[in-house]
Amino acid sequence: MAGHAAQLQETRPDPPVDPTPADHPVVDANGLSLVFPSPDGPVTALHDINLAIGRGDFVSLIGPSGCGKTTLLRVIADLVRPTGGAITVNGGTPEQARLDRSYGYVFQAPALYPWRTVIRNVELPHEIMGTARSDRRAKAEAALGVVGLEGFARKFPWQLSGGMQQRVSIARALSFDPELLLMDEPFGALDEITRDTLNLHLNRLWAEKHLTVIFVTHSIPEAAFLSSKIVVMSPRPGRIVEIIDNPLPPVRELDLRETPAFLEIAHRVRVALRHGQSYE
């Protein structure tokens, strides 16, 4: 695992000149809101969102259904446009960040293309971005190595389990070395054992590759285990209730979840969630 990550870094070009100063937040939302029309009148999906996400943060967005956590992620990715307030991604508009291909997005479902083999699914972003053919294959193979799927390159998606398919989609998001990883409940459909393994994988990836990750979840232990910052949200209207810093060391073991420090964080998240509910 570590070896593969190192290998992937070797194939990287020299670190590019940082387009944003280190103190500039990767995502900066001020008074952000999104209202969309519906047959029953306008629905406020996001209300007065103020959030700054720094370089190297692992931010979890947690909350019950309808709290706008996925919508917020989609606004950052420029998959939907906000109707009010301001947001910057890498110092520019979300659209510019998307056109710069500065983030990788992992969806709730693997969203693999069933007619492509695993390796060709991972190569897809490179084909679109026009990476040279030889480079493409090498990068895709390295990314599959990172998620531990070297031996499955020639398989088709349907020949893989759900957990393996989701790992392919993570490899696809990582394969072009984006600075920012956006993940929308990527492990929601998986069993708990697979989810534990992938959480551990993701923690190592984040710690070793110095990624910035924004991670949507509805699992308190998952948020507490993975994050450096937990954003607790509440529905109707979708808003931020509390932002909780997680002081635990970046590299984490599954056993951590039994320690008092971890349970304390989980408890604070749970209280904040309950607090959000009591507004109704």
Added chain:
Amino acid sequence: MTTEVALHEPSRAADLGLRLRRAAQGRALPVATVLAAITVIWYLAAIGLNHDRAVDRLADADQAFTWSDVVGTAWSLERPVLPTPTQIAGNIWDNTVGVATSRYEDLPTAIERFFGHRRSLVYHTWVTLASTLVGFALGTALGILLAVGIVHVLTLERSLMPWVIASQTVPILAIAPMIVVVLGNAGLTGMWPKAVISAYLSFFPVTIGMVKGLRAADPLQRDLMRTYSATGAQVFWMLRWPSSISFLFPSLKIGVALSLVGAIVGELPTGAQAGLGARLLSGSYYGQMVSMWAALILSALLAMLLIAAVSLAEKLVIAARGGQP
């Protein structure tokens, strides 16, 4: 010994029962059963329908005749109302192998006679097949182009779709002669009017199937393309087109069968020059039911062959895409 036999007997019966059941589950037995039933009904119907003509002919001979004479004559009339399968098979044989083995001054070799002689059904089948294939290719291309336009331009869906549907409500028998005349004036004769009629019929299922197919990609797969800022052309070739393939082939199967119908219909108003449609027409002119049935059977076989070819192409494409439709 006797006890052994007694012991074996039921097991053998069970074995036979099992085999019969297996055969029934397979295709062979049901198909054979239906075929046998059709054959029996056909011969009986031939007696019923040809009865009067057979009796007339026997009466002309001024001799006493029996019921079995009537049956025999009904099954072998030169101009029956309903020819028997034996007569049709004989006609097909005469007009394929028979032509090849006969002597004709103009065509010296058997192969030339088999494929090229005007009496050869193989020749007429080929004439029909050629315009079917050209029309099918034109129709498929037109159908896909229309679907691509409809999927990408919203106003085209509103403006074009009603016409696409209306085009198929007009009886092809009414339009076919007009197409032949109009294209004839433009100097296009022979295969082309027929191919255009085939295309007119076969583009429709392709358009309908592909409009659905080109929209079949799920929202996440489309969002993924957006996260990569893919261009419209990239979205089309890497997502829309591949996800439409499972809709394309069922449409092509309908399209190829309609192309054949179009080619045959197109041969009717051309004055019965060549092709299976011409054979059908000349058969009806001269009351030659046997040769009409022979042309009919050959066009049915041709349709089966064409659909089988599309199915084979579908299987190969699916296999190349990892075995998932």
